[in-house]
Amino acid sequence: MQFSDRLGHSTRQNAIAALTSTLRSAGASVLNISDSNPTRHGLAPGGVLEALSSQACLDYLPDPRGLESARLVLAERFGGEADSYFLAASTSESYAWIFKLLCNPGDSVLVPRPGYPLFDSLAGLEAVRTVQYRLEYRHPGGWAIDLDELEKEAIASNAKAIVVINPNNPTGSYASISERDAIVTFCAERGIALIADEVFFPYALEASQDRPRFGGETACLTFALDGLSKLLCLPQMKLGWIRISGPPADACEAASRLELIADTYLSAGAPAMNALPALLERTEPFVSQLRERLAVNLASARAAFEGSDSPFRILRCDGGWTALLEYPRFATEEETVLGLLRDEHIAVQPGYFFDLERDGYLALSLILEPSVFAKAMSRLRRYLEAPLRLSDAHFA
Ligand SMILES: Cc1ncc(COP(=O)(O)O)c(C=O)c1O
Incomplete structure (x- = not known):
């Protein structure tokens, strides 16, 4: 059979995924300390089932932008007009629609490095x-774009869009005000669209000042994503x-073209769209509770790994759900991760x-239940320290 090149890589499992499956099918309980699936960690706002029980969930009112009642609530909460919003099945689908809108096959978009690997597949x-x-990371100041x-690569590749993840995953870094201004000005001057993924925006942790959203920017064509x-x-x-x-x-031309794309799929489901107004009312208490959990886990990672003569470092984490641990390179990441799986049944x-x-x-995923996370940190430190103890013994 002949297949397209769009997948771009082998469909075979990598060594880490293969060992995790082998262990799990042998009945081992593997603790995934990078897990970002919140439904596995007791995280959900109350009232979800009630919000889904409305009779309106049974009606089908196709609208390419999504139900107006849901878009009105988004506009009230995040600004703009109801007509500036499009509802899709996920942020990932939003990317796919925007790439279809802006790019011909072979065109380029700029993405951050480090970054979430999903974007390569979506593109x-x-x-x-x-x-x-x-x-670039400078300790303890944090990450800078x-x-x-960015400008050199955008010009050289004739990029159609620049993707900014605000805050980025896994670095947790927000765009600073000067970075934001520079990128917006550059996009406006060059006619490049800005795609701002702000799904982690409310989860500020060590950010020293309030950062503005890109959503609603008027100087350049901007697509702000959330969900x-x-x-x-x-x-x-x-x-x-x-x-x-x-x-x-x-903005008007982009919206009428995006409408054609969205109309082809009509992806957003009536139950979720009808439930959106009631669900969004839960946002503030929910976000502040989760932020507290993220902060507790970040503090617990710091307590486990930092100290005046510690060879480990937790990178500055301005926001988001992930903390990055830097450890002494006695073995490659792949060897370390496979060893942790085999010996400790810890996936990372x-x-x-x-x-x-x-x-x-x-x-490290900061959304884990704090007592589970704290225990995992001490097991992780013990495992990562073992080669250091061996080398100390060798040189003693
Ligand atoms: C930065 C970022 N954007 C988007 C997504 C995907 O979000 P969704 O579940 O809405 O597709 C992820 C998933 O973790 C993410 O890390």
Whole structure:
């Protein structure tokens, strides 16, 4: 059979996924400390089933932008007009629609490195090429976007869009005000669209100042993405949204073209759209409770790994659901992760999953239940310290 090149890579499992499946099918209980599926960690707002019980969930009112009642509530909460919002099944689907809107096969979009690996697949499935721009880490100041490189790469690749994840996954870094201004100005001057993924926006942790959203930006054509998956820990509800803004003529043209794409799929389900107004009312208490859990887990990772002569480091984590642990490179990330799985039944994502520039990082999910997370941190430290103890003994 002949298949398209869109998947771009082998469909075989990598060694880490293969060992995890083998252990699980042998009955081992594997603790995934990079797990970002909130439904496995007791995270859900109250009242979800009640919100789904309305008779209106049984009606089918096809509207390419999604139910107006849901869009009105989004506009009230996040700003703009109801007509500037499009509802889709997820943020991932929102990306796919925007890539279809902006790119011909072979065109490029800029994405951050380190970054979430999903974007390569999302772009690949639309026959779009991702070109990376760098984020650089300086301890303890945090991550900064290499703006020179971003501009150089955008021009060289004739990029149709720049993707900014605000805050980025897994670095947790928000765009600073000056980075934001520089990117918006550059996009406006060059006629490049901005795709701002703000799904983790409310989860600020160590950010030192309030950061503005990109959503609603009027200087350049902007697509701001958000959804229930992170905002209310409801990925199973399959509801995301795009807010379009920008110079009025561009925003209007983009919206009427996006309408044709959305009309082809009509993806957002009536139950989730009808439930949205009641669900969004739960946002503030829910987000603040989850932020508390994230902060407790971040503090517990710091307590487990930091100290005046510690060889470990938890990178600055301005926001989001992930903390990055840097550890001494006695073995490659792959060897370390496979060893942790085999010996401790702990699954963890290595830094290379996210294209970190160097070896020696592990991604820790801060959404785990705090007592589970704290115990996992001490097991992890014990495991990672073992080669250090051996080498101390050797040199003693
Ligand atoms: C930055 C970012 N955007 C989008 C998504 C996907 O969100 P959704 O479940 O709405 O497709 C993820 C998933 O973890 C993510 O990390």
